[in-house]
Amino acid sequence: METVVNESSLFENIFNELAYPVLIFEIVNDGLNEYRLLEVNEAACSLLKYSKEELMKKEVLTLFKYITPKVRRSVKELLYKDGSLSTVLHLPAQNDLMISVEVDASLMTIGSKKLIFCMLKEHSIPRCHHDAREEENNYLRTIMDTIQSFVVILDKDGRIYNWNHYTEQISGYSLEEVHLKKVLGLFIDNEGKQGIIKNYLSGEIPLEYENFWLMKNGEKRFIKWKSKIVHDSEGNIQFVLATGVDITDKVLSFKELEKSKEKYQALVSSMNDLVFTIDHSYIITSVYGKWLKTNGFTKEEFEGKSISTILNDSMRQQKEVEKALSGEVTEFEWELKLKGKTHYFHSVLSPVILNGNLESEIVGVTRDVTEKKRLEEHHKRIYEALTSGMILQDTTGKIIYANKNASEILGYKQEVLVNMTSMNEEWDAENMSGDHFRGDEHPSMKTLRTGEEISNVEMYIFNPKKNEKRWILVDTRPIFEAGSSENVEYVLATFHDITEKKEMDQIMQQSQKLAMIGRLASGVVHEIRNPLTSIMGFFKLVEEGHDHNKLIDYLPVIKMELDQINKFTNEFIELSHSKHNEWTIAEIVSIIQSSLKAMKTEINDNKINTLIETDCNKDLLLCCIEPQLKLLFINLFKNSIEAMPFGGNLTIKVECVEDKVQIKVIDTGTGISQERIKHLCEPYYSTKEKGTGLGLMRSLKIVHDHNGKIDFSSEEGKGTVVTIELP
Structure with missing residues (x-):
């Protein structure tokens, strides 16, 4: 029986069962370096960690992309010369892994096809060398990932071989998504593609350039790049290392600035003030404002000039400019002599800040204050006069x-x-x-x-x-x-x-004191002499008479006169010697109430109606000598009661006036004439028949001891108002 064998199927089974990995390439066009992967067995797929379908779809040259052109040419020449070749190559496996393999390659011709038959075997390298290289790669990778800017490694065709974590984070793509894909197809819009293609084809890759990158989310970011081109020993490009800084915010800021420039110029040109800009070299870069035309100046007289040629005190103004360039708002005044006229200006310098970034330029708004300055000089002349x-x-x-x-x-x-x-x-x-x-x-x-x-x-x-x-x-x-x-x-x-006036006042006060002492002496003599004259008269009658028992009849009168002398001396001593009472904090309304209570009998006997009024919503605390203030109010209340023998109203008003308290004692008594009011508080002057005037004088002293004021106003037949101010 004849057995029919399917040679194609048999070959395929044998090929797939080979233990050694095998790759078969077809030489499509030797001159153009065009090759096609014709067949691959399961062992090769397992070694390179690709499925057969994935390997068959790959371009042949991508399997040898990490081999320099020089090495590829040498391998090709040896293979074509001898028909076979054995060597060790590094081939890319799945997930960007590199595998070292021993390659036994042979040239074969089957029919019209030229084939390269390659048997592979994993090549073992010394472990220490492998670990060192792995450690070095990890170290370099760590450095790349710590850089907070774009770091991209491209091959000579502009395909992404590697990049850092920052690039992955900002772009939105993982490295697996973009690996070996061309930058142009992923990130560059049509507008920027032509220039980049031209540079790569000519080999003239610019070392510094700027372009827009399209992120995965559709956002455009403007990147400023610096490139480092790495060549092999023959000058061929191996790869390009590109580092980039995202300057999108800055570019957008400048674009917004350009958009608003016309509006800004229209605005400042319509202002009556003078608006100018100064750069970091202290050069006036632009000038605007109606002031120029109004005063017959042109922009050319200012623009392009250093502030040292414009400002008289340029060193002082330069310091202000330095402050503004450092981010501080400053202001100063200066003068300018042009065309035979002096102009005075007040300038406010402000730093230019775009999106939080301080620019190396400042804006100055300057107002002509010449008229104001002249007016100030005019005022100064008045002030000096x-x-x-x-x-x-x-x-x-x-x-x-x-x-x-x-x-x-x-x-x-x-x-x-x-x-x-x-x-x-x-x-x-x-x-x-x-x-x-x-x-x-x-x-x-x-x-x-x-x-x-x-x-x-x-x-x-x-x-x-x-x-x-x-x-x-x-x-x-x-x-x-x-x-x-x-x-x-x-x-x-x-x-x-007022030093001389104060000295004259002291002299006058001294004179007044001497006059007062004279009046006091005269009053003392008068007040004591009258009772003594009566007493001496009684004693003379007793001496000249024969009835000494008469003295007993005169004793009550003599005692009354002596009591009058004693009362007067007590008042005089009380006036001239202050008791050493302690200063305390007391509430003024409580003192007034206590003083009224002390006069309760006299108030009731004379049918007096009393009332305390106050506009203060809190306790009025004073630092005072409480017994003295109580005596002051008792004296005043007593005078008011005596002025209302047939009854009347006694009103006490308490008011807050700034940091003082004002007390008014108001009665509806007989009143005092204006002539008599002038002499109140003088010693031995009284409106009462037997008064000495020392009571009011004592009241005046208490008020003065408390750094206060006392004032009297009255109208005959209507009553009297005593006003006291205490701090």
Whole structure:
């Protein structure tokens, strides 16, 4: 029986059962290096870790892409010369693994086909060499992945061989998705492809360039690249190492800037001010604004010039420009002499910041303040003509202007006064009581805080020029911001030296004291002599008479006169000697209520209606000598009660006035004439028949001891009002 064998099937089975991996290539066109993988067995697929279908689809040259052109040519020449070749090659396997194989290649001709028959065997290399290379690769990979910029390795045809983690993260592609794919097809739009293709074909790959990359999500990112081309020993390109920085935000910012440039130029050109830009070299790069045309200037007179040629005090202005270039907003004043005229300007310099990035350029908005400057000079001439001292302070209390008389009165040169403040310890200020005058209590500081005018504040300050302390009388007035009645911009303080006046007042007070002592002496003589005259008369009657028993009849009268002398001396001693009571914190309304309670009997007997009124919604606490204030109110209430013998109303009003408390004692009594009011509180002057006047004098002393004020107003037939102010 004849057996028929299918040779093709037999060959295929034998070929697939071979233990050695085998690859068979067909030489399609030797001159053009065109080859085709004709057949591959299962052992070869297993070695290279590809399925047969995957291997058959691969381009032949991709299997030898890691072999340099020089080596490929040498292998080809040896194979064609001898018809066979044995060597070791590195071939790419699946997942970008490299496999070293021993290759036994033979040339074969079957019919019209020229074939290359290759038997493969995995080549073992020394383990230490393999580990070292693996460690080096891992180390290089780690370095690449720590770089926070694009790192891409391309082969000579522009295909992606490797890249770092940052590139993978930003692009949205994994390395497996793009491996051995051309950059042009994945990331470059049509607009940028032509230039890149031209560069690669000519071999003139630029070392630095910029282009847009299309990310996986469709977003465009603008990348600035630097390339390193690696050649073999014959000068052929092996691969290209490209590193890139994402400058998308910067590019977009510049584009937005360009879009808004026309609007910006239209805006600044319509402004009455002068707007200019200065670069990091202190060169004026652009100038805009109506001021140029209004004043007969051209842009060419400024643009392209250094600020040192424009500004008179260029060093000072250069420091301000440096501050602005470092990100700080600054302002300064300067003057410019052009065409025989001096112009004064106030400039505000601002840094240019784009998307949070500080640019090396600044913008200056400049206002012509020539008229304002002239007006200020005019005002200064007026200020200098004032006979009083005058200083102008800003919101911090710093003196920004002082006239000549201020310098004379305060004892400092004008240039020294400027930049001093009310808080300076050099003033060594005291108030009228001799207490230290703190800087925050200065009337200028109070006006800055409250916006209120303050008048007639006496201060005792040190004058270094005269090396002594002098008295000044200060008035302050607020200057509000334009269009505002609340925001204080400056405070104007005027003052006079009142040292000589204070000395004259002291002389007058001394004279008045001497006159007072004379009146006191006269009153003492009068008050004591009258009772003594009566007593002496009784004793003389007894001496001249024969009935000594008469003395007993005179004793009650003598005792009454002696009581009158004792009462007077007690009042006099009480007036002249203050009791050493302790100062305490007390509530004023409670003191008034206690004083009324002490006068309850007299109030009831005279049918007096009492009322306490107050507009304060909290307790009014005072630092005082409580027994003295109680005595003060008892004296006042007693006088009011005695002025209403047929009954009436006694009203006590308590009001809060700034940092003081005001108490008004109002009665509906007989009243006092204007002539008599002038002499109230003088010793031995009283509206009562047997009064000494010492009670009101004592009341006046209590008020003065508490640094307060007392005032009397009255109308005959309607009543009297006593007003007391206590701090």
